[in-house]
Structures are given as structure tokens and as C-alpha cells.
Amino acid sequence: MANVSKKVSWSGRDVDDDEAAPLLRRTARPGTPAGEATPLLNGAGPAAVRASPHSAFFRIGQMSNVELDDELLDPDTDPLHPFPKEIPHNEKLLSLKYESLDYDNSENQLFLEEERRINHTAFRTVEIKRWVICAMIGILTGLVACFIDIVVEKLAGLKYRVVKDNIDKFTARGGLSFSLLLWASLNVAFVLLGSVIVAFIEPVAAGSGIPQIKCFLNGVKIPHVVRLKTLVIKVSGVILSVVGGLAVGKEGPMIHSGSVIAAGVSQGRSTSLKRDFKIFEYFRRDTEKRDFVSAGAAAGVSAAFGAPVGGVLFSLEEGASFWNQFLTWRIFFASMISTFTLNFVLSIYHGNVWDLSSPGLINFGRFDTETMVYTIHEIPIFIAMGVTDLGNTPYSESPWDVSPPPSGRLLPGQPAPLPESRTRSSFLVPGGILGAVFNALNYWLTMFRIRYIHRPCLQVIEAMLVAAVTATVAFVLIYSSRDCQPLQGSSVSYPLQLFCADGEYNSMAAAFFNTPEKSVVSLFHDPPGSYNPMTLGLFTLVYFFLACWTYGLTVSAGVFIPSLLIGAAWGRLFGISLSYLTGAAVWADPGKYALMGAAAQLGGIVRMTLSLTVIMMEATSNVTYGFPIMLVLMTAKIVGDVFIEGLYDMHIQLQSVPFLHWEAPVTSHSLTAREVMSTPVTCLRRREKVGIIVDVLSSTASNHNGFPVVEDADGTQPARLQGLILRSQLIVLLKHKVFIERSCMGLLRRRLRLKDFRDAYPRFPPIQSIHVSQDERECTMDLSEFMNPSPYTVPQEASLPRVFKLFRALGLRHLVVVDNCNQVVGLVTRKDLARYRLGKGGLEELSLAQT
Numbered sequence: 001m002a003n004v005s006k007k008v009s010w011s012g013r014d015v016d017d018d019e020a021a022p023l024l025r026r027t028a029r030p031g032t033p034a035g036e037a038t039p040l041l042n043g044a045g046p047a048a049v050r051a052s053p054h055s056a057f058f059r060i061g062q063m064s065n066v067e068l069d070d071e072l073l074d075p076d077t078d079p080l081h082p083f084p085k086e087i088p089h090n091e092k093l094l095s096l097k098y099e100s101l102d103y104d105n106s107e108n109q110l111f112l113e114e115e116r117r118i119n120h121t122a123f124r125t126v127e128i129k130r131w132v133i134c135a136m137i138g139i140l141t142g143l144v145a146c147f148i149d150i151v152v153e154k155l156a157g158l159k160y161r162v163v164k165d166n167i168d169k170f171t172a173r174g175g176l177s178f179s180l181l182l183w184a185s186l187n188v189a190f191v192l193l194g195s196v197i198v199a200f201i202e203p204v205a206a207g208s209g210i211p212q213i214k215c216f217l218n219g220v221k222i223p224h225v226v227r228l229k230t231l232v233i234k235v236s237g238v239i240l241s242v243v244g245g246l247a248v249g250k251e252g253p254m255i256h257s258g259s260v261i262a263a264g265v266s267q268g269r270s271t272s273l274k275r276d277f278k279i280f281e282y283f284r285r286d287t288e289k290r291d292f293v294s295a296g297a298a299a300g301v302s303a304a305f306g307a308p309v310g311g312v313l314f315s316l317e318e319g320a321s322f323w324n325q326f327l328t329w330r331i332f333f334a335s336m337i338s339t340f341t342l343n344f345v346l347s348i349y350h351g352n353v354w355d356l357s358s359p360g361l362i363n364f365g366r367f368d369t370e371t372m373v374y375t376i377h378e379i380p381i382f383i384a385m386g387v388t389d390l391g392n393t394p395y396s397e398s399p400w401d402v403s404p405p406p407s408g409r410l411l412p413g414q415p416a417p418l419p420e421s422r423t424r425s426s427f428l429v430p431g432g433i434l435g436a437v438f439n440a441l442n443y444w445l446t447m448f449r450i451r452y453i454h455r456p457c458l459q460v461i462e463a464m465l466v467a468a469v470t471a472t473v474a475f476v477l478i479y480s481s482r483d484c485q486p487l488q489g490s491s492v493s494y495p496l497q498l499f500c501a502d503g504e505y506n507s508m509a510a511a512f513f514n515t516p517e518k519s520v521v522s523l524f525h526d527p528p529g530s531y532n533p534m535t536l537g538l539f540t541l542v543y544f545f546l547a548c549w550t551y552g553l554t555v556s557a558g559v560f561i562p563s564l565l566i567g568a569a570w571g572r573l574f575g576i577s578l579s580y581l582t583g584a585a586v587w588a589d590p591g592k593y594a595l596m597g598a599a600a601q602l603g604g605i606v607r608m609t610l611s612l613t614v615i616m617m618e619a620t621s622n623v624t625y626g627f628p629i630m631l632v633l634m635t636a637k638i639v640g641d642v643f644i645e646g647l648y649d650m651h652i653q654l655q656s657v658p659f660l661h662w663e664a665p666v667t668s669h670s671l672t673a674r675e676v677m678s679t680p681v682t683c684l685r686r687r688e689k690v691g692i693i694v695d696v697l698s699s700t701a702s703n704h705n706g707f708p709v710v711e712d713a714d715g716t717q718p719a720r721l722q723g724l725i726l727r728s729q730l731i732v733l734l735k736h737k738v739f740i741e742r743s744c745m746g747l748l749r750r751r752l753r754l755k756d757f758r759d760a761y762p763r764f765p766p767i768q769s770i771h772v773s774q775d776e777r778e779c780t781m782d783l784s785e786f787m788n789p790s791p792y793t794v795p796q797e798a799s800l801p802r803v804f805k806l807f808r809a810l811g812l813r814h815l816v817v818v819d820n821c822n823q824v825v826g827l828v829t830r831k832d833l834a835r836y837r838l839g840k841g842g843l844e845e846l847s848l849a850q851t
Contacts, residue, residue, distance in 0.1 A: 091447075093849040095656035099221040099705065100830045101286040102726065103322065103811025106788040110754045126282055133280065133292060134330045136265050138299050138337025141258040144231075145303035145338075146345040148239055148250055149361050155243040156515050159186050160494040164513070171498055176479065184471040187245040188464050191555065194240030195463035197233050199456035199554045205233040207551070208558040209256025211648045213297055214318060215657050216259070217290060219811055219830065222657075226263035226293065228272040234260070237556030242515060244467050245474075247547040247565075249516055251304035251361055252558020255297050255314075258338070262296025263289055271763055284758040287811075290322065295331045299338035301615070304560075306343070306359025308335035310615030317611045318648070322811055362517045362561065364619040365525050367595065374592065374628055382628040383635050385574060385596050387433065434544070434566070435604020435636055436643035439650055441548045446654055449552060459554035466553060470546055474512035477542065481508035483532040491526070493518055507531050511539050511569070516561045523568040523594045533576050540569040551647075559647065563602040571597015595620065596632050603633035607646035656849065658834035664804035665838040671800040676833065677817045677826030683708045686722060686784050690739060691777030693730055697767040706814035708824045709787045720822045723787035724814060728764045732757050733786060735770050739779040752786075793818045796825055804833050 105111065118126075163186065167179045198206050204224045212225045224230055238253045264270060266289055268280030283289065294315045301311035312332045316323060339359050346358040357363075374382075453462055484500035485507045494513055495505035507530065511519050523531075547562035575593030599616050603609065613630045617623055644650065652659050682696060684707045696707070705727045710719035738752060793816045794803055807815050807828065817826040835846040 091653060091656075092844065093656050093847045094658050094831055094835050096831070096848055098215075098657055100658075100813040101216075101219050101221050101290070101811075102728075102813050103219055103287050103290060104792070104813065105285070105287065106724075106726070106729070107790060108723075108788055109785045110752070110757075114754045129280060129282070130330060131333065133262075133266050133283070134295050134334040135337050137258065137262045137292065137296050138302075138334040139341050140261045140265065141254070141296065141299040141303050141334075142338045142341025143345065144235060144257050144261065145254055145300075145342050145361055146349070148235060148254075149342075149346065150349060151239050152242050152250060152515065155190075155239070157493075159190075159243060159245075160513060162186070164494050164496060167496060167498065180472065180475045183245075183475060184468045187467040187471045190240045190244035191246060191463050191467035192460065194237045194244060195460045195553070195555050197240075198237050198556060199459045202227075202230050202233040203456075203554065205230050205237055205256075205556050206554045207556070207651075208252030208560075209234065209259070209556075210252060210318070210558075211651045211655075213256055213259045213293065214648060215652060215659055217294060217297075217322075218659055219290075219813075220657055220659065226260045226289075228260070228264060228270055231257055231260040231264075234556050238558075241555045241557045245470055246467060246553075246555065246557060247470065247516070247543060247550045247562045248555070248557030248559075249362075249561025249564075250558065251517075251560045253556050254304040254361070254558075255300035258296035258298075258300030258303070259293045260296070262292040262294075262299070262334075266292035276759075281755065281758055284761045286762075289762075290811075291327055291330075294323075294327065295334040298331045299334045301611075302335035302339045302360070303342050304361050305615050305619045306339050306363060307615040307618035308332060308339050310611055310618050311335040311338075313611035313614050314608070318606075318608060360619065362520070362619070364595070364616075365521055367524075367592070367620045367622045367625065373624070379628065379631065381578070382596055383631050385571065385593070385600050385632055385635075387635060387639050433604070433639060433643070434570075434601060435607075436640045438544070438548050438563075438605050439640070439644045439647050441545075442551055442647065443644065443650055443654070445549065446552050446651065450654070456554070463553045463555050466546075466550055470550075473542055473546070477538060478506055478509045478512060481506055481535060483507040483535045485510075485530055491522065508535050508539065511535070516565050520561065520565050520568050520598065523565070523572050524591050524598075526591070528576075528579065528590055531572065531576075533573055536569050536573040536576070540566060540573065543569065552651075559605065560602065563605050564598040567598035567601025568594040569597070571595065571600070595625070596628060599629045600632045600636045604636035604640045605647050607637045607640060607649075609633045609637055658831045660804070660808050660830065660834055662808070664801040664833070665836055665843055667838060667843050668800040668804075668836055671836070672796065673794050673798045673800070673803050673817045673828060674796040674826065676800055676803070676836070677796070677828050678832055679826045681708060681824055681827045683710045683719075683824055684725065684783065685710060685712050685719075686787075687712070687740070687780050687782050689777070690734070690772060690779045690781055693781060694734065694767065694772050694777065697727060697730060697734075706827070706829075708791070708816055708827070709783055710824060719824075721791075721793065721816060721818055721824050723783070723789045724791035724816065725783050725787040728760070729757065729786050731764050731767060731770065732760050733781060734767070734772065735760075735765060737776065738781065739776065740782055741779045791816055793822075794828070795819070800833070800836065803828055807833055 163179065163183045166182050167176065170176050170179050202224060204212065204222065209225075212222045215222055216225055234253055234257055238248075238250045241248050242250050266280060266283050268278065268283075269276040283292070298308075298311035298315040301314045302308040305311075309332070312328065312335055315331055316328075340356075342361070343356045343359050347353055347355050350358070449459075449462075453459055478496065478498065482499065483506065484504040487495055487503050487505050492505055492510045492514075494509075496509035496513055497504065498506045498509070500506055510522060511531075514522070543562070544566050547559070547566060550557065550562070551559050572590045572594035574597060575590030578593065579590065595616070599612065603612055606612075609630070612633055613626060616629050617626045640646070645653075684693065684696075686709060707725055707727075707730075708721055709723040709725055711722050712719070733752075736752060736756065791814070792806065792810065792812060794806065796817050796819055803815065806812070807830075813829070815828040816824060817828060819825050831848060835848065837844055837846065
């Protein structure tokens with residue numbers, strides 16, 4: 001096997017490490033032995049490690065491996081490389097590919113001058129613009145949700161009508177294999193198109209996008225995650241995936257779509273379309289964009305479930321790593337506008353302008369009948385559903401025979417059986433544990449995909465295979481089922497008769513032959529007797545594995561609705577069991593337990609508690625279910641966390657993202673900043689030669705993002721810290737040729753303003769595109785006016801938890817480590833902190849890999 005270090009990432013841009021040296025880069029710290037080798041991703045083979053002398057804490061005009069800037073390298077122009085058959089991968093590493101966002105404002109002279117120029121009226125105008133942007137985010141997110149819903153309804157309806165007519169035709173004449181071929185071909189065609197546009201055009205649009213947005217809000221720069229092209233591919237991909245019959249939902253990707261809309265609207269321009277509308281220029285920085293992306297994520301949840309409060313809590317619980325009370329009200333405003341826009345447009349589409357009854361893409365319906373209320377003795381049952389589900393097996397030997405027992409009479413003392421409860425022996429089916437099993441299976445499947453299915457063509461083939469298998473398995477189950485239910489009074493959209501009598505429909509087809517959203521609502525509200533227990537049991541088992549296999553494909557898809565559908569199926573089965581055991585008690589309504597099962601399954605997979613409780617309450621329009629849903633979700637989370645972490649956190653870890661959690665590892669107080677910092681540090685003087693700056697920025701060995709500025713000093717001893725300047729600032733200064741000599745000669749057209757830096761944001765030009773003549777290399781640049789004169793610093797004796805708390809709470813990108821004389825001895829970055837985590841054997845240190 002070729003000695004390569006390579007991994008598929010969210011951006012989908014594979015970089016062969018043969019062109020990068022070293023293959024694996026591990027940040028050197030004082031005391032690191034020279035020539036110490038770091039294993040490759042799979043632990044095989046040595047890698048070159050750049051060793052640094054013990055005393056070389058900083059260098060002026062020289063390079064270190066503090067941070068890498070992926071913005072300077074255009075992945076689209078990278079040369080093509082042959083794909084290896086296997087990509088080595090180890091979960092105990094962090095990728096040097098991902099960079100941090102700049103959430104800390106640089107309070108330089110330009111910033112202070114602009115602040116002094118802004119009066120009270122200007123500040124009020126800026127605040128009004130924030131509200132206008134939030135309103136625009138809500139409106140556009142609602143419109144995108146309407147577009148997805150209408151197109152999915154039209155295309156899925158057309159597909160199901162064609163297949164249904166074909167099945168009805170060949171049921172009487174024979175030759176149903178042609179119907180299977182038609183169904184599978186239509187599914188494969190839709191999924192093929194949806195997978196191709198994701199795999200070959202914008203790979204970051206795959207999946208739900210929630211882990212990527214969660215990383216973005218944590219301060220990690222995920223390439224292409226909030227671009228316009230990503231939004232277009234995301235919307236198109238999720239439509240094709242749902243219509244293609246995959247075990248996916250369209251609700252999860254709405255969170256990513258809302259975030260992209262928020263990031264674009266808040267900047268007042270489109271870098272993809274190269275259009276600048278000259279509005280909202282004040283918000284062109286990472287801090288402001290982060291807050292609006294939080295609003296976009298909440299608006300996406302609100303549009304998906306009709307849950308504006310749940311959207312705010314989702315953004316708080318799962319998304320935003322930084323929050324303030326002023327942000328809460330604006331996010332809630334965006335969420336309300338989003339759900340109202342969706343509601344209003346869909347009411348017009350359905351022909352009743354005044355009927356605002358479609359607050360979200362999925363509406364669970366009202367749970368307000370007498371049979372839907374719960375009693376105090378059901379609370380322990382709800383808690384048990386978070387751990388264990390009691391199911392039952394049918395009387396008959398044939399799993400598809402719903403006829404009475406062979407004797408034709410009831411056993412002595414046996415209650416009269418209900419249509420859904422002809423059962424005799426009980427068995428245990430894991431409830432909350434199902435979430436942990438789902439995540440564990442998906443973990444190993446994702447590892448397999450990273451290692452072997454890394455080529456775009458292989459990813460498309462896998463998606464087509466899943467689509468074909470899904471259609472085939474569904475057809476076989478429908479064909480084999482004899483679970484027939486009366487058609488009168490049924491709400492089935494596309495009833496299939498098959499071998500049922502006239503006036504009846506196949507109950508298994510009602511679960512498979514429909515969009516997942518409608519199947520969930522049917523399981524919630526169909527009357528008792530609509531499903532045979534064996535039908536629900538087989539559907540749960542099959543759909544569980546199909547959903548697990550589907551999540552992680554190179555298609556735009558979410559896991560919310562498949563999880564709800566799995567939970568609703570086994571939850572209804574649980575309710576049927578209770579109905580049988582209690583002699584058909586009025587309170588044992590299967591629909592109620594379907595709701596609790598759906599909450600338990602989704603909570604066990606994604607481990608959401610607060611936000612999911614409110615989302616389920618808002619989606620059901622019944623606040624009385626808040627307490628039992630909360631108990632079910634808490635139980636599912638506690639049980640699931642014993643075995644494995646949540647699905648989104650798991651995928652973040654598999655992608656080796658330097659994600660910072662809320663707290664540092666609890667056993668890390670013995671580590672100090674001196675032990676975790678990166679050294680040597682590339683420092684610049686207040687007045688630095690242009691040639692040195694260009695050489696530092698042009699180096700291909702290491703691309704820095706932050707440079708401490710020190711005072712001019714003679715000798716080799718480190719000079720005292722004076723400030724910090726960013727790579728992006730230096731590039732703008734070089735582009736405008738802000739040199740002291742040109743200023744003295746009057747060649748500068750005007751003095752730079754903060755607007756010049758905002759206009760270049762976020763895609764600062766690469767240093768290779770800036771021409772500097774040999775004479776200009778001898779010029780001098782004064783950094784005093786542009787550097788941040790008061791960067792955050794920590795003493796080298798500070799403990800890791802204290803450094804972590806300062807770095808994490810303030811959203812820093814660079815934290816300078818100084819000694820007692822305020823001399824630079826190191827620099828702490830995100831990767832220096834994220835590589836320490838608490839494992840089963842205690843505190844672990846992850847390796848840094850160039851992927």
C-alpha cells in the first residue's frame with residue numbers, strides 16, 4: 001500500500017500528502033527530542049517531524065507551524081492525484097486542515113477612529129439593520145422551505161401515482177417484477193442525480209449539515225460551508241433524495257440552508273456571483289456573521305417543525321457556542337418570521353389564504369382527544385420507554401397471517417383480542433438503547449467509507465445501491481404482507497390493494513409507499529387496528545438498518561424524520577402491547593405511545609433534550625405532553641451516553657475537527673501553557689522590511705495566520721510583546737502598498753480605513769497574486785497603526801483549564817504566552833487545546849495530521 005496520509009473531509013477536497021512535507025505534523029513544544037517520529041494515520045510508518053531547539057522560543061521573520069490558512073490554497077486548482085485503495089485513518093488525531101475564525105475584534109487605531117466617528121444615530125441605524133437582516137433571514141428561509149415542500153410533494157406524488165398504477169395493472173395480469181423494476185429505476189434515477197451534484201460539485205452539501213454548522217458556530221472554518229453554491233446543491237439534493245425514496249428527511253438540511261442564507265444576507269453581497277450591493281458593510285466580520293448564522297439555524301428549525309421557540313433553543317443547545325441576551329430576541333424574531341412565511345405561502349398554495357394551518361414542513365397534528373391524555377401511572381411507563389420497549393409476537397405461525405388462532409376460540413380468561421393485539425408471548429426490544437446501537441453501527445460504517453469509499457464515483461455508486469436496495473426490500477415486504485385494512489375512513493395518500501379484497505389496502509404499503517413525513521403522521525393518528533403488530537415489528541427492524549446505512553451517503557439528507565419514523569413504529573407497537581395487557585384500556589392509545597417512541601428514538605440518536613422537548617410540544621400543539629416527553633428524552637440521553645456519544649458529535653470527531661467543548665478535560669490542571677503552546681513563534685517588528693513579510697507569507701512550508709509584534713531589539717533575546725497582527729491584515733497592506741517610503745513621497749492615494757479590510761473579507765487574496773518588486777522589498781512597513789495593541793496574553797505557568805476557559809469564552813484564534821518580562825515564549829491556538837481530551841485511560845493527547 002502506498003505510504004500516503006489522506007482522508008475524506010467535509011469539503012471533499014482530498015489533498016495527497018506526497019506533495020506536503022511533513023506528512024504528519026505535530027506541534028513541537030519545548031523539550032521535544034529532535035527527530036521524534038509521529039505515526040501515520042493508521043499507525044504505520046514514520047513521518048518527518050520538524051524539531052526545534054529547546055531555547056528557540058521565537059524567531060523574527062522565520063517560520064513555525066502555528067496555524068495553516070486554507071483560504072490561501074484554492075482546492076479547485078490542486079493537481080489531480082491517483083486515489084489509493086485504502087485511506088488510513090485514526091480517530092485519535094486532529095486535522096491541520098481546519099482553521100479558526102476570528103471572533104476577537106482587533107482594537108487597532110483604525111477601529112478606534114471609526115468608533116469615534118459613529119454617533120448615536122449611526123449606532124441606532126446599525127441596530128435597526130440587525131433586525132432587518134433577521135427579518136430577511138426568516139422570510140428567505142421560509143420561502144426556501146416552501147419551495148422544497150412543494151417540489152417534493154409534486155415529484156413524489158407523480159412517482160407514487162405512476163408506480164401505483166403500474167402495480168394495480170400487473171397485480172391482475174401478473175408480472176409484478178416489472179413494477180419492482182420501475183420503482184427501483186425511478187428511485188435510482190433520482191438518487192443518481194442527487195448524489196452526482198453533491199459528490200462532484202459541492203461535497204460539503206452532503207448530509208444534514210448540522211455538524212458543520214455546529215463547528216462553524218464553535219469557531220472552526222469549514223471550507224465552502226456557507227456559500228451560495230452549497231445552498232443550491234443542498235436544496236436540489238434534498239429534494240432528489242426524498243423523492244428517490246431514501247430513508248431520509250428534508251427537515252434537517254433546512255438548518256444548514258437557513259445558516260447559508262443568514263451568512264449571505266448579512267454580508268450584503270455574494271462572493272460567488274461577484275455582486276456587491278454596498279449594504280450591511282458593517283457586519284463583514286466573523287463575529288457578526290456568527291450571530292446571524294445562529295439566527296439562520298434557528299429559522300431553519302422553525303420552518304421545518306413550525307417551532308419558533310424550539311428553533312431558538314436548538315440554536316442555543318446544539319449550535320451556538322457564544323450567546324448573549326440581545327441575540328436571543330433577534331433569533332426568536334427570525335424564527336417567528338420564518339414559520340409565518342412558510343405558513344402563509346403554503347396556505348395560498350393550498351387554496352385557502354386564511355387557513356394558517358401549516359406552520360412547518362411537518363405537522364404532527366393535534367393530540368387533544370380524550371384518549372390522548374396521560375395519567376400519573378403512565379409516567380413510569382414513559383421512563384421505561386427510554387430504556388426498554390415491550391413488544392409481542394402474533395398468535396399465528398405465519399407472520400403475515402392476521403386470522404384468529406387455529407382453534408377459533410378464546411382461551412379461558414383471555415380478553416377479546418383487538419385487531420392490533422392478537423398476541424401471546426412478550427419479548428424485549430431496546431428503546432433508548434436503539435439510539436446507541438444506531439450510532440455505533442453508523443460509526444463503523446463511516447469508518448469504512450472513509451477508508452474505502454473515498455472516490456466520488458464510488459460514493460455515487462453506493463448511493464444508487466442503497467436506493468435500489470431500499471426499493472427492493474420495501475417491495476418484497478409489501479408483496480409478502482397480508483395485513484389488509486379497510487379503506488373507508490383511512491387517510492392513506494396512495495393506498496395499494498395488491499392481494500387484499502376490494503375496499504381494503506395493504507397496511508405495510510402505507511408505511512413504505514409514502515414520504516417519511518406522512519408515514520410519521522399516520523403512525524401518530526391512525527385509529528387502533530390500522531397496523532398489525534408483526535407489520536410494525538418488521539418495518540421497525542428493516543427501516544432501522546436502512547436509515548443507518550443511508551445516513552452518511554453522499555446525498556443531502558437529514559436524520560430527524562427517519563429517527564422519528566423508527567421510534568413512532570416501535571412506540572405504536574409498545575402501545576399495542578399495553579392495550580393487550582390492560583384489556584384494551586382507554587388510556588392505552590397506540591398513537592400516544594408512538595409519539596413517545598419517536599421522541600425517545602430521536603433523543604437517543606442526537607442526544608438533544610431541551611430543544612427537542614419544546615420542538616415536540618410545538619409540533620403537537622399540546623403543552624401537556626411536555627413533562628413525559630422530557631422524561632423520555634432524559635432517559636434516552638442518559639442511557640445512550642453510557643455507550644457512545646451523540647451522532648453529530650461522533651461525526652465531528654471522525655472528521656478530526658478541532659472542536660472545543662464547554663470545559664477543558666477535568667484531569668488537565670497539571671498541564672501548563674508552557675507545555676501546550678506552539679513554539680517557535682514567528683514574530684515581526686513594529687517596522688519590518690517588506691521583503692521579510694512577503695517571505696513569511698509566501699512560505700509553502702507553513703502558512704501562519706497570526707504574528708506577535710515585538711519591539712525592535714538587538715541580539716538574540718526575545719523582545720517584549722507590543723501587539724498582534726493577522727495574515728489577512730498584512731495581505732491588505734501589501735495589496736495597497738502601505739509603505740513608509742511611499743507615504744513620505746506622497747504616492748499613497750489615501751489613508752487606509754477599516755472599510756478596506758471589510759471589502760476584502762472573507763476571501764482575502766493569496767500572497768501569490770500580489771506583485772512586489774525588488775525595490776519594494778527593501779521598503780519598510782509600519783505595523784503600529786494596524787496591529788492589535790492589546791492582544792490577550794497568559795503567563796507560561798497558567799494551567800490548561802484556565803487557558804482553555806479564556807480561549808473558549810472569548811472566541812480567540814491566538815493566545816500569546818509570555819514570561820515574567822512580557823517576552824513572547826509561545827502561542828496557543830485552537831489545535832493546541834483541542835488535542836487534549838479525556839479518554840478511557842485518562843488524559844489523551846491527539847496527534848496533528850496534515851490531511
